[in-house]
Amino acid sequence: MKGEPMSRLRVTAILALSAVVLAGCATTMGAGAYAQRGLELSRYRTYDWGPADALPTGDPRLDKDPDFRDHLEGAVEKQLAAKGFVRATQETGRPDLLLHYHASIDTRIDVGQTEREYGACRNGDCQSWVVNYEAGTLVLDMVDAKSERLIWRGWAQDSVAPMLADRNRMRQKIQEAVGRMMGRFPHR
Amino acid sequence: MQTILAQGKGSRSGMVVMLLAFVLSACAVKSAVRSYAEPGADLRRFHAYSWGPAEILKTGDPRLDSNEIFQRHLQAAVERELAAKGLAKNPAVPPDLLVHYHASVTQRIDLSQHEPFTACPDCKPFVYDAGTLVIDLVDAQTGKVVWRGWSEGNVDGVLGDQRWLEERIDRDVTRIFARWPH
Numbered sequence: 382m383k384g385e386p387m388s389r390l391r392v393t394a395i396l397a398l399s400a401v402v403l404a405g406c407a408t409t410m411g412a413g414a415y416a417q418r419g420l421e422l423s424r425y426r427t428y429d430w431g432p433a434d435a436l437p438t439g440d441p442r443l444d445k446d447p448d449f450r451d452h453l454e455g456a457v458e459k460q461l462a463a464k465g466f467v468r469a470t471q472e473t474g475r476p477d478l479l480l481h482y483h484a485s486i487d488t489r490i491d492v493g494q495t496e497r498e499y500g501a502c503r504n505g506d507c508q509s510w511v512v513n514y515e516a517g518t519l520v521l522d523m524v525d526a527k528s529e530r531l532i533w534r535g536w537a538q539d540s541v542a543p544m545l546a547d548r549n550r551m552r553q554k555i556q557e558a559v560g561r562m563m564g565r566f567p568h569r
Numbered sequence: 570m571q572t573i574l575a576q577g578k579g580s581r582s583g584m585v586v587m588l589l590a591f592v593l594s595a596c597a598v599k600s601a602v603r604s605y606a607e608p609g610a611d612l613r614r615f616h617a618y619s620w621g622p623a624e625i626l627k628t629g630d631p632r633l634d635s636n637e638i639f640q641r642h643l644q645a646a647v648e649r650e651l652a653a654k655g656l657a658k659n660p661a662v663p664p665d666l667l668v669h670y671h672a673s674v675t676q677r678i679d680l681s682q683h684e685p686f687t688a689c690p691d692c693k694p695f696v697y698d699a700g701t702l703v704i705d706l707v708d709a710q711t712g713k714v715v716w717r718g719w720s721e722g723n724v725d726g727v728l729g730d731q732r733w734l735e736e737r738i739d740r741d742v743t744r745i746f747a748r749w750p751h
Contacts, residue, residue: 491696530637
């Protein structure tokens with residue numbers, strides 16, 4: 382057939398494009414939480430931010446970033462207010478809960494082979510590609526201020542390269558991360 | 570099996586090949602449990618244990634780093650096993666055995682399907698999170714490790730789900746201590 386080589390080329394181009402798009406999607410945000418067994422939230426009402434995390438973020442791009450911090454703390458405070466928690470003041474006295482967060486970036490590997498999934502492999506000449514991506518992990522800890530025990534930890538993970546390049550995207554991702562991890566936090 | 574893989578033609582058998590590849594890849598990374606005992610060590614001479622200094626090494630996954638909820642579950646599982654072996658945790662008795670553990674997570678690439686004998690031309694390398702849990706029992710007097718048990722396996726998705734993680738801890742700790750010599 383005359384037109385075949387051309388159309389095959391076009392198909393390949395489309396597949397290559399969708400591979401790129403899918404690679405972006407392959408690292409959609411993951412989020413979750415760990416809770417102390419038998420956690421009774423009715424015991425807690427007030428909270429405050431604990432001393433800054435001793436662990437470095439593992440990446441200078443997130444260290445001492447006031448914009449990142451402001452948006453993160455703001456998002457967490459909003460979620461906690463919606464769940465009936467109050468930030469400790471002079472009137473309320475010492476907080477029941479201390480909050481810590483920790484952000485880090487690790488290089489991870491992903492293997493893709495979209496071509497095969499689309500059935501476009503012929504004669505076994507599929508190419509698999511290995512990509513490096515930077516996975517950011519945000520961890521939010523809630524510590525019982527009296528016993529100093531960790532009672533809850535929320536986490537969210539996503540590819541960070543697009544956020545580090547775009548402030549608005551980072552803000553959106555912070556909102557999404559906090560919303561999703563706090564969605565796992567029980568109401569009082 | 571080899572012939573089935575080699576003969577794969579058309580989309581249906583392609584699917585079978587993919588399925589087989591999936592099964593094979595799952596087999597390649599199933600968890601393993603091992604242990605090592607100091608030659609001549611007699612674990613029966615130990616009666617009281619305590620936890621050694623807390624883990625400060627990074628685990629390789631920020632979700633597990635200084636995660637006390639994970640640590641408490643792991644310690645409880647180990648304490649159950651040690652109690653079943655007749656070892657007591659009594660603060661009034663000076664311990665003759667110190668218990669340490671280390672959990673770590675590393676991303677690994679499994680290329681085994683590219684070995685020629687699998688005859689699987691369109692198999693792809695397989696990336697997964699390999700988790701290792703090491704439990705060390707140390708003679709409190711000499712400071713020497715007298716017994717080490719560990720488990721290793723694919724923990725993809727496990728760390729993100731508290732229940733799954735706790736089930737895996739319980740299972741692996743039980744399997745590690747099943748290798749205890751007496």
